[in-house]
Amino acid sequence: MATLTFYGATAGVTGSSYLLKTSNATILLDFGLFQGSREEELANSEPLPFNVADIDAIVLSHAHLDHSGRLPVLVAQGYKGPIYTTRTSRELIEVLLKDSAAIQEKDIEWENKRRQRAGKEEITPLYRLKEVMQTLELCRGLDYHQRVEIAAGIEVNFLDAGHILGSAIVELYIREGEQEKKLVFSGDLGNSQAALLKDPETVSEADILLLESTYGDRNHRSMDETLDEFEAIIQESSLYGGNVLIPSFAVGRTQEIIFRLGELYHQGKVGHQAIYLDSPMAIAVTEIYQRYQNLYNAQDRATIQSGSQQQSLHDFLPILRYSVTTEESMALNRISSGAIIIAGSGMCNGGRIRHHFKHNLWRRKTHVVFVGYQAEGTPGRALVEGAKTFKVAGEEIAVKAQIHTLGGFSAHAGQAQLINWLTTFKEPKPRLYLVHGETSAKNVFRSALQQHGWSALIPTSGETVVF
Structure with a gap:
């Protein structure tokens, strides 16, 4: 029996974070920054909702900061395990995380000057360049279609998501005893009309599926x-x-x-x-x-x-x-x-x-x-x-x-493209959870999916499901 807890990208698009637990291992899938209003970004500084020492491995779908941007926070709190991603994402997160650290340090410097003048206590950034460099040392880049064991009883395989360079659809194969189950996270699926990258690859089987819904309420113009x-x-x-x-x-x-x-x-x-x-x-x-x-x-x-x-x-x-x-x-x-x-x-x-x-x-x-x-x-x-x-x-x-x-x-698939991507799944359909979307978009998308024979669930932050 495995459990999955939703810790981010539930009430909105950003802050991707999901914790998979089995009887043998604990895997963190993405750990991104919350982005948007000042109130939303305050969530980045909240205490971690899990014990870092329990995590055996981290899997990163792609480099964008709403998926990767809090990884150094984990390292600052003692995480020393592997971080699995694609080879290209490994190169990209070096650029993005270094820039993120530099911006934070600069912003904190200005904020602390203001606080000093006001007689208030100074604050510290989420992380600094030191933690970024330690994070990069833990990253292990994989090729697409390279199925690898990442923890006891858990294997990962990356497929091309067509969203940005190196972006991946994550397939997690979970074996407990004689039974194997499969979790699929779409990551951010690319817009098939976009330039340069290939169309998202398709998947035919899963027991549980996490599907992004950023544009679940609309289609893009041609x-x-x-x-x-x-x-x-x-x-x-x-x-x-x-x-x-x-x-x-x-x-x-x-x-x-x-x-x-x-x-x-x-x-x-x-x-x-x-x-x-x-x-x-x-x-x-x-x-x-x-x-x-x-x-x-x-x-x-x-x-x-x-x-x-x-x-x-x-x-x-x-x-x-x-x-x-x-x-x-x-x-x-x-x-x-x-x-x-x-x-x-x-x-x-x-x-x-x-x-x-x-x-x-x-x-x-x-x-x-x-x-x-x-x-x-x-x-x-x-x-x-x-x-x-x-x-x-x-x-x-x-x-x-x-x-x-x-x-x-847009680099994201629109509603029709998302629905079309789902058509390659065989019966029985996987249990479907909608993530990475504003509430209104997910509700519209769920209604549209019902017309195509899909029953979609919308998880809340902190919700745990068993599969």
């Missing part, structure tokens, strides 16, 4: 329509002036946007003087993407190789400029027209994009293009929902720019 709108925005900006600002996640969305801009460039449809990638983290991730082109789908890999002498994503877009230093980033704020600026963070709750907003949001010719999910409570979500002002460093900036949401660029 990629053709999305690309037409993207092209129209670029053309309008080129014709009438102004800058295009693209808040983008460093892993996945940035690389897709570079590829799509490269396509438009080779079609002669980009009239801007330069495109700037203003994010050291996204630059580092793009270099990793370029090293792993063997994981791209064949069509887009051929497109890059035919359009670039160096056969790299960067060289596919010749007018792409990397902006690494703070000085280079600040220099972009002197450009009032003719630039496309891609910068983090994707949900606008930090990073260089906020400084570009300060210098551009109040301009009517500015275009802001959202290409990824905006969690409830984030500044990006507020802009998408029509906010009239935006606060940067205590200053209220008027929002006069044109705001666009191109959901077709």
Whole structure:
């Protein structure tokens, strides 16, 4: 008999965390940051709901911080066991976790200065670079389709989830006595319309299935329509002036946007003087993407190789400029027209994009293009929902720019794609739990699934199920 306890991504999209216990071992599946509003992020500092010493191994579905971002917290509290993930995810989490630690230390430094002036007790970051380096030493990278025993009676196998580079559908094979059961966690399933990566692989059997539901309440626009709108925005900006600002996640969305801009460039449809990638983290991730082109789908890999002498994503877009230093980033704020600026963070709750907003949001010719999910409570979500002002460093900036949401660029599967992914499961259907979705999305998705013969359950935080 095995138990599974849901510790994250239940009431919302972020904070992925599930604890599997058998009579022989305890496995933690993901341990990500809660992201969104300030209230939601306070959950990151709460005491751990389990004993770290009990965990035999950790399995990580992919590198995004809402799945990986609290791993160093476990290490800081004494975890010394293995962390299993794909080889590519191992490279990506090094970039993401180091950046996360640096941001935390900087934010805490500023907060403590404020607390000192107010006579309040100082606080410490969730973790520092030291814990990140210790975490990376524990990571063991596996290939897709490499079934490996990770603890007594438990084996893991990773399938390509098509969400970001290295993202995985997790298959856990659990043997107790003569009986074997199978748990499948979809991870974040990719949008089959998206560029570069392959479509998510399929699964036919499971006893229990955890399925993401980020876009369970809707379908994405077709990629053709999305690309037409993207092209129209670029053309309008080129014709009438102004800058295009693209808040983008460093892993996945940035690389897709570079590829799509490269396509438009080779079609002669980009009239801007330069495109700037203003994010050291996204630059580092793009270099990793370029090293792993063997994981791209064949069509887009051929497109890059035919359009670039160096056969790299960067060289596919010749007018792409990397902006690494703070000085280079600040220099972009002197450009009032003719630039496309891609910068983090994707949900606008930090990073260089906020400084570009300060210098551009109040301009009517500015275009802001959202290409990824905006969690409830984030500044990006507020802009998408029509906010009239935006606060940067205590200053209220008027929002006069044109705001666009191109959901077709999402890295997540839409409702129809999720349902289609489920069609390959044989009878008897696995027990299905919906995770990684806002409450409204999961409720809509559950109703849609009923029409296709699926009975879905929606777990609550701390709930334990037996299977």
